[in-house]
Structures are given as structure tokens and as C-alpha cells.
Amino acid sequence: MSIDMSQFHQVFFEECFEGLEAMESGLLTLDMGAIDSEIINTIFRGAHSIKGGSGTFGFTVVADYTHIMETLLDEMRDGRRQVTQPAVDVLLGSVDCLREMLTAIQNEQIVNDVSVATHKTALEIVLNGGSIAEEPASPVEQELANVAAVVHIAPDIIEEKSVELAGQGWKIAFCPYLDLLKTGNDPVRLFRELNELGELTTLANIQDVPDFYELDPEECNISWDLNVAGDIPEDDIREIFNWVEGDCEIEIQPFAKAVKPLLPAVKKADPEPTPVIISNNPDPKPVEVKPKGVEETKKSDAQDADNEAAKTTVKASSIRVDTDKIDTLINMVGEVVITQSMLGLVGENFTMDKVGQLKRGLAQLERHTRDLQQSVMNIRMLPISFVFSRFPRLVHDISGKLDKKIVLKLVGENTEVDKAVVELINDPLVHLIRNSLDHGIEMPADRVAAGKPETGTIELKAYHRGGHIVIEIIDDGRGLDKDKLLAKAIEKGLVEENNLLTEKQIFELIFMPGFSTAEQLTDISGRGVGMDVVRRNIQSLGGNIEIISELGKGTTIAIHLPLTLAILDGQSVAVGDETYIVPLVSIIESINITEKMLNKVAGKGETFRLRNEYLPVIRMRGIFNVHSGNLTKSKEGVLVVVEGQGELCCLLVDELLGQQQVVIKSLEANYRRVEGVSGATILGDGSVALILDVPGLVRFSIR
Amino acid sequence: MTTDEQSNNSRVEQFLTFQLADEAYGVEILKVQEIRGWEAVRVIPNTPAFVKGVLNLRGSVVPIIDLRERFSLEHCEYSAKTVVIVLCVENGPNQFVMGIVADAVSDVLDINLEDVKKAPNFGSKIDTRYMRGMYVYKKKMIMLLDVDKLLNPDEVEGIESLV
Numbered sequence: 001m002s003i004d005m006s007q008f009h010q011v012f013f014e015e016c017f018e019g020l021e022a023m024e025s026g027l028l029t030l031d032m033g034a035i036d037s038e039i040i041n042t043i044f045r046g047a048h049s050i051k052g053g054s055g056t057f058g059f060t061v062v063a064d065y066t067h068i069m070e071t072l073l074d075e076m077r078d079g080r081r082q083v084t085q086p087a088v089d090v091l092l093g094s095v096d097c098l099r100e101m102l103t104a105i106q107n108e109q110i111v112n113d114v115s116v117a118t119h120k121t122a123l124e125i126v127l128n129g130g131s132i133a134e135e136p137a138s139p140v141e142q143e144l145a146n147v148a149a150v151v152h153i154a155p156d157i158i159e160e161k162s163v164e165l166a167g168q169g170w171k172i173a174f175c176p177y178l179d180l181l182k183t184g185n186d187p188v189r190l191f192r193e194l195n196e197l198g199e200l201t202t203l204a205n206i207q208d209v210p211d212f213y214e215l216d217p218e219e220c221n222i223s224w225d226l227n228v229a230g231d232i233p234e235d236d237i238r239e240i241f242n243w244v245e246g247d248c249e250i251e252i253q254p255f256a257k258a259v260k261p262l263l264p265a266v267k268k269a270d271p272e273p274t275p276v277i278i279s280n281n282p283d284p285k286p287v288e289v290k291p292k293g294v295e296e297t298k299k300s301d302a303q304d305a306d307n308e309a310a311k312t313t314v315k316a317s318s319i320r321v322d323t324d325k326i327d328t329l330i331n332m333v334g335e336v337v338i339t340q341s342m343l344g345l346v347g348e349n350f351t352m353d354k355v356g357q358l359k360r361g362l363a364q365l366e367r368h369t370r371d372l373q374q375s376v377m378n379i380r381m382l383p384i385s386f387v388f389s390r391f392p393r394l395v396h397d398i399s400g401k402l403d404k405k406i407v408l409k410l411v412g413e414n415t416e417v418d419k420a421v422v423e424l425i426n427d428p429l430v431h432l433i434r435n436s437l438d439h440g441i442e443m444p445a446d447r448v449a450a451g452k453p454e455t456g457t458i459e460l461k462a463y464h465r466g467g468h469i470v471i472e473i474i475d476d477g478r479g480l481d482k483d484k485l486l487a488k489a490i491e492k493g494l495v496e497e498n499n500l501l502t503e504k505q506i507f508e509l510i511f512m513p514g515f516s517t518a519e520q521l522t523d524i525s526g527r528g529v530g531m532d533v534v535r536r537n538i539q540s541l542g543g544n545i546e547i548i549s550e551l552g553k554g555t556t557i558a559i560h561l562p563l564t565l566a567i568l569d570g571q572s573v574a575v576g577d578e579t580y581i582v583p584l585v586s587i588i589e590s591i592n593i594t595e596k597m598l599n600k601v602a603g604k605g606e607t608f609r610l611r612n613e614y615l616p617v618i619r620m621r622g623i624f625n626v627h628s629g630n631l632t633k634s635k636e637g638v639l640v641v642v643e644g645q646g647e648l649c650c651l652l653v654d655e656l657l658g659q660q661q662v663v664i665k666s667l668e669a670n671y672r673r674v675e676g677v678s679g680a681t682i683l684g685d686g687s688v689a690l691i692l693d694v695p696g697l698v699r700f701s702i703r
Numbered sequence: 704m705t706t707d708e709q710s711n712n713s714r715v716e717q718f719l720t721f722q723l724a725d726e727a728y729g730v731e732i733l734k735v736q737e738i739r740g741w742e743a744v745r746v747i748p749n750t751p752a753f754v755k756g757v758l759n760l761r762g763s764v765v766p767i768i769d770l771r772e773r774f775s776l777e778h779c780e781y782s783a784k785t786v787v788i789v790l791c792v793e794n795g796p797n798q799f800v801m802g803i804v805a806d807a808v809s810d811v812l813d814i815n816l817e818d819v820k821k822a823p824n825f826g827s828k829i830d831t832r833y834m835r836g837m838y839v840y841k842k843k844m845i846m847l848l849d850v851d852k853l854l855n856p857d858e859v860e861g862i863e864s865l866v
Contacts, residue, residue: 218766470791578745579745624748624749625749626746626748665763665764666764667757667764669745669763669764669799670764670801671757671799672748674750680745680757680765682762686759687743688744688756688757688764689745690747690748
């Protein structure tokens with residue numbers, strides 16, 4: 001019986017990434033010294049389920065790796081090990097490494113062995129040394145080729161690993177606990193049984209046998225490396241060790257695979273931890289291992305953003321929905337069905353005296369439909385914490401790199417927003433936060449000199465206002481320097497020297513392509529690309545971004561976004577017999593005009609003078625080839641002043657019809673993209689209306 | 704004998720035939736999603752003339768193509784008898800729903816593919832790329848269309864540039 005496991009892979013990966021996120025946020029909230037066992041438990045659970053899952057699916061690389069993390073976490077959980085910053089850093093690095101591994105496996109790429117090995121080594125050193133925090137000067141490098149390296153940390157449960165049947169034999173690392181003999185087990189008997197299966201060679205590690213005078217004959221101080229040759233099923237070997245399970249740690253691997261270091265699993269506390277390293281290579285080389293791990297963490301950071309971006313675009317396929325939301329939906333559908341059958345009954349033998357009943361029924365139907373729509377939209381809503389939860393890590397890593405002290409405060413993480421918005425807002429936010437970290441918050445010394453607390457604060461805040469969600473990034477850093485910005489803009493020729501700009505306009509300058517005031521380029525920010533991309537991304541989501549800043553006090557960047565991308569507020573306009581929808585957000589104002597009020601430029605283009613500004617006019621009839629309707633109407637009409645990509649222009653339409661919320665339907669789903677049109681919607685009478693793409697129209701009209 | 708019959712059966716496909724300016728055309732019935740009466744559509748600006756517009760089909764926006772104009776047949780006013788055949792078009796991994804306007808739907812025929820003749824080469828004047836072949840039924844010729852090729856959105860685009 002073989003089940004196609006690959007059908008579960010998607011779910012597995014999703015769970016893993018969720019688990020990793022939980023681990024990451026857990027690690028970041030860990031308070032040094034004061035260990036909150038609940039947090040460690042959460043992290044441990046994350047690691048454990050990844051290990052379990054990857055074992056099941058045969059991703060042994062991941063399982064092996066997680067196993068080591070688990071060992072370390074277990075000791076922390078039991079209080080046998082101090083939670084130290086270096087250890088946490090290494091664990092964070094491991095989370096990154098795991099994420100890389102899983103992404104690679106998911107994309108069916110080859111796992112980067114080198115990076116995995118580095119992280120593994122770092123982990124092992126923390127695990128073995130245990131003292132890395134206390135004596136960071138003498139960590140021990142353990143070479144991967146150290147086959148016989150057996151780490152003994154006195155656990156009491158065997159973690160089994162799935163290992164395929166070996167062709168030639170098995171390599172068994174057998175580390176009994178001190179009290180193995182007291183439980184009545186005799187290793188010699190086990191060995192005899194093994195020898196019956198195949199030719200057995202034993203190698204006893206007696207390094208940790210104490211002096212003769214201190215020797216307790218009832219304690220088992222020896223561990224063994226056993227090699228059983230022959231074609232033996234793994235289960236047979238496991239059977240032999242069944243009796244000592246729980247009294248030893250054991251690692252069974254086929255010969256071919258035994259090149260990797262064998263590492264035991266740990267499950268429970270042992271009152272007397274006895275870390276021992278038995279190695280073929282007994283002289284430990286002092287090596288800087290901690291920085292290696294940290295460096296790795298940061299290196300992957302820059303790529304992280306790119307990877308993440310790619311990832312989110314690739315896997316935008318499934319969504320996890322709260323069961324409550326589905327239950328509400330089902331209830332609602334039930335109500336609709338009931339109302340429908342009630343109406344059916346009324347309609348069956350309709351007489352005029354049933355009009356009241358009919359009206360009531362229709363009113364009920366209307367209410368239910370509205371509720372239904374609302375709850376369906378609700379399903380697409382996710383808390384913004386999906387995005388926010390990644391930032392503590394970002395801040396932690398970057399502030400460490402910049403030697404700044406920064407705390408990140410998250411407010412309103414449970415604010416719900418459409419899934420599509422959640423996915424697309426991530427990259428702009430990463431960019432803005434990096435900016436705040438790099439340019440906003442000053443170095444601790446500068447802060448103290450400026451009379452501010454040494455530790456800078458970045459607040460990430462989300463809340464609902466009207467039909468929008470507002471995301472604010474507030475820092476208490478140095479703020480934007482208006483004069484400097486203006487000088488830079490003039491120097492770069494982006495602004496005329498004598499132009500008077502308002503404060504707001506000056507701040508807007510940072511959104512110009514190629515504008516950067518950073519004196520020094522860093523890999524975090526300062527290349528002058530980015531802010532314009534940020535603004536473009538946010539505008540493409542139908543939102544806008546504004547900056548409030550006070551020199552020396554800090555900067556607030558506020559992003560306003562529509563709650564959902566599936567519905568928009570639109571103004572319907574008539575052009576001939578056609579109805580178009582103009583997104584309300586892009587409309588500045590509408591003016592009734594007659595043709596005489598337009599000015600021709602060079603006999604072709606038309607402009608309209610609006611308060612001393614000449615705006616280009618786009619005739620909708622012309623650009624969309626509409627010939628229907630009353631042509632005399634075109635003598636007078638309505639100018640809709642719209643803003644598209646920062647440019648104002650006027651759309652000449654016949655008349656304004658009304659404002660309404662419209663559900664956006666894609667034209668591309670069944671046809672293709674049409675220039676000047678961003679989508680379609682269905683009007684109350686069931687007909688289709690096209691939604692205008694204002695920036696696209698502007699571009700189209702220029703050609 | 705039985706195996707022979709079966710293999711024959713497997714080569715029989717059902718086709719929906721329809722009238723277009725006194726000519727008979729056929730499409731695979733498995734591609735047909737539904738048949739509906741003509742109703743007004745919303746014009747899409749700046750598209751080829753044979754793309755009549757889009758229609759609201761239970762919430763999805765479906766483009767409607769006039770085959771008369773597509774095949775450069777004489778134009779005729781839409782009447783109460785004019786029908787729209789809604790088809791499911793496959794283009795690689797993607798599926799599109801599109802409608803075609805026909806004068807009238809005639810019949811559903813079981814056609815043995817062995818009886819389908821290859822469309823003759825008309826030279827460069829007539830494009831036979833969209834034809835699966837020809838079939839003679841009651842002494843009348845029926846053109847069997849390859850829906851996937853005919854209504855492929857890229858093709859629609861391509862035609863526009865050719866015109």
C-alpha cells in the first residue's frame with residue numbers, strides 16, 4: 001500500500017513555515033536570564049513538529065537538523081542550560097537555515113550543504129560546549145568528518161530516525177546512561193544478540209570512565225560504537241535495543257550514511273548533566289564560531305527579502321480560515337435558503353393580499369445577502385500580524401548590525417485586512433522599516449547627546465479608519481531635515497532653485513527616483529531606489545502614503561490602504577450609451593463645462609484651465625471610440641479631474657451617474673488586458689461596466 | 704468483432720452544429736458550456752470589430768465573438784433567434800470562457816472521426832488553421848471548428864494585428 005505523499009507536501013511546507021515563524025517570534029521575545037518556559041515550549045513545539053513532519057515525508061536532512069535544535073531547546077526548557085544571547089542567535093540562524101532548506105526542498109532545488117553544515121556546527125558547539133557564553137574565547141570546532149563524535153547529554157528517551165535499509169550493515173552509536181546497569185540490562189547481552197545478526201565489531205569509548213577510586217561499579221561509564229555487518233533489516237536491530245530504550249541514547253545509521261556526526265536526541269531532564277565529547281580528533285581547535293553563525297544570519301537577510309517576495313508571489317494559493325468564520329457563513333447561507341423557499345411559497349399562489357408578505361421576504365433577502373457578502377469578504381481578511389510578526393526579527397538583526405539600540409513596538413496587530421493587501425504590503429513595509437532603522441534612529445551616543453533615551457523606538461501601528469486601514473511607522477529618530485532635502489533636490493536638478501515648496505512637498509521629494517540623502521551607502525538602504533518603488537506599490541494597491549516629520553523629534557510615515565482589493569468605491573459616468581466606472585480615490589473634482597471652455601493646443605490637444613493650471617483633456621468618446629448616444633451632448637459635458645501617477649488630467653464624459661461600491665471582476669480571466677481599463681464590474685441591472693484605469697488612460701492618451 | 708466495435712465507438716465524437724449565413728459549422732459538444740439567447744453586451748474599447756463586447760455570465764465577465772465578422776461573412780442584424788454558444792477554451796494550462804454568436808443552433812451529431820475529411824488547402828486565401836476538418840451530413844457540408852485554436856485569446860490578438 002503506497003500513498004502518494006506528495007499531495008500533502010504543500011500543507012507540510014505551510015505548516016513548517018508557520019512553525020518557523022512561531023519559533024522566530026518566540027526566540028525574539030525570550031528575555032535573557034528570566035526564562036519563560038511557555039515561550040520555550042512554543043519554540044520547542046515548532047521545532048518538534050517540523051522534525052516529525054520532515055521525518056514522515058523523508059526529508060531526513062531537515063529532520064536531522066531540527067533534531068539538534070530540539071536537543072538544545074530541550075535543555076533550555078528543562079533549565080539545564082542558561083538561555084544566552086549567543087545561543088539564541090545561533091538558534092535564530094538555524095531558523096533561517098531551516099527556512100532555506102525547506103524552500104529549497106519545496107522548489108525541488110538542491111539544499112545548500114555548506115550553509116547547513118556551518119549552522120549545524122554552530123549549533124553543535126553551543127550544544128557541546130555549553131560554555132560558549134561563559135568562555136566565548138575557547139569554543140571547539142568539531143569537524144564534520146568526526147564520525148565517532150558522540151555527544152552525551154544524558155537524555156532518557158530515544159529519538160528514532162527513519163533510516164532506510166542498508167546494503168551492507170549498520171553503525172550504531174550506543175550511549176547508555178549511568179544507571180543502565182541498575183535497571184538490570186547488560187550491554188554484553190545486547191552485543192551477543194547483535195553478533196547473531198551479523199558480524200559485530202565494537203569500539204568502546206572509555207574516556208569518561210572516572211579514576212579507579214571514584215569509580216562506582218554500578219554505573220555504566222562506557223559508550224560504544226558498534227558496527228554490524230550484513231544485510232539486516234533495521235527493525236531487527238531496533239528490536240534488540242527495545243529493552244534499553246529509555247535508558248540510553250542510540251543512533252542507528254547505515255554504513256553509507258554514517259559519515260555525518262551522530263547526534264543524540266534529548267527529551268527529559270537529567271539531574272546531573274555530563275556533557276562529554278569523544279572525538280577522533282582530541283585536540284580542539286579554537287575557532288571563532290559564534291560570529292560565523294551571526295554573520296550567516298545577516299548575510300541571508302538581504303537575500304531574505306528577495307526570496308520572500310518570490311515566495312509570496314508563487315504560493316498565493318491557499319488561505320487558512322478560522323472555523324468560526326465558516327460557521328457564520330454556513331448559517332448565513334441557511335438563512336438565505338429559508339428566505340428563498342419562503343418567497344417561493346409566496347409566489348406559488350400569488351394574490352395581491354400577499355404583497356406585504358412578499359415585501360417582508362424581499363427585505364429579509366436583502367439583509368441576508370448583504371450579510372452574506374460581508375462574511376464572504378471576511379474570509380479573505382487576515383490579521384495584519386501576518387506581516388508585522390516578521391519585523392521584530394528584522395529590527396533585531398539590523399539594529400545589531402548597526403550597533404543601535406532599538407525596540408520595536410507593535411500596535412493593532414489584530415487589525416484585519418484583505419489577504420491580497422497583506423501579501424503586497426510586506427515589501428514596502430520592510431523597506432520603510434529599514435529606512436527608519438538606518439536613517440531615522442541615531443546612534444546611541446548621538447541620542448544621549450540630544451537628550452533622548454539611548455534606546456530608540458519604532459512603533460508599527462495599524463488601525464481602521466473609514467473604509468481604510470492605516471499603517472503607521474513612527475520613529476523617534478532624527479527626523480527629516482527640510483533644508484537638507486531641498487538642497488539635495490536642487491543639487492540633483494530635481495527642483496528649480498527658486499521654487500517655493502511647502503513642507504509636505506519637500507517631504508514628498510524622498511519618493512522621487514534617484515533621491516537619497518544618505519551620506520554613506522549601506523547594504524541596508526541609501527541607494528535612492530526604493531522609496532519611489534514603495535510609493536508605486538502602495539498606489540497600485542489603491543492606497544497612498546504620507547510623511548509627517550519634525551527635525552530632531554522623529555518621523556511618522558502613514559500608509560492608507562483600502563481594506564480590500566475586491567471592492568472599490570466608484571463613480572459611474574456615462575459616455576454615449578456606455579457606462580464606465582472611475583475609481584473614486586483618483587477623482588479630485590468634477591466640473592460642468594461647455595465645449596467653448598476648452599483650449600486647443602496646436603490644433604490637436606485640448607487643455608482646460610483650472611485655477612491657473614492647464615490640464616490636459618482626454619475625450620472619453622474619442623479615446624474609446626464611442627459613437628452611440630446623443631452627439632449634441634458632446635458640446636457640453638462633465639470634466640472629471642483625476643489624478644493618475646501624480647499627474648492631473650481631465651476626462652471629458654457626458655454625465656455623472658452615481659456613486660456606488662463595485663465588485664471588481666477581471667477581464668483577463670476570460671479575455672486579455674485592455675488598455676485604459678483595469679477591470680470590469682456588474683451593475684445593478686446585470687450589465688457589465690468597465691472600470692477605468694486612470695494612470696493607464698493617461699499613458700494611453702499620450703501615445 | 705466486439706473490440707473492433709469498441710475502437711470504432713471511441714472514435715465517435717459528438718458535435719454541436721450551428722448555422723452561420725446558410726453555412727453549417729460544428730464544435731465539439733464537450734467544449735460547449737451553455738447556449739443562450741442574444742442579449743446586449745458591453746463594448747470593450749479598442750478591440751477588433753468581431754469582439755462584440757463582454758457579457759455578465761452569472762458573475763463572470765465573458766467576451767462574445769461574432770463568427771460572421773470573424774470569418775468575414777455578410778453581417779446580419781441580431782434577432783430573437785440569434786444565439787450565443789458559450790464555450791470553454793483551453794489555452795495551455797489556462798481555461799477561458801468565451802461566447803460565439805451564431806444564427807441558430809441546428810443539431811447534435813455523432814460523428815465518426817474516420818469520416819471527417821481534412822480541410823482542403825484553399826491556398827493562402829482561406830485560413831484552415833482553425834478547422835478540424837469537414838464532414839458531410841445529408842449532402843451538406845459541415846465545417847468542424849477547432850475551438851481552442853479559434854478562440855485562443857492570443858490568436859484574437861494576432862488577428863487584430865493582421866487586419
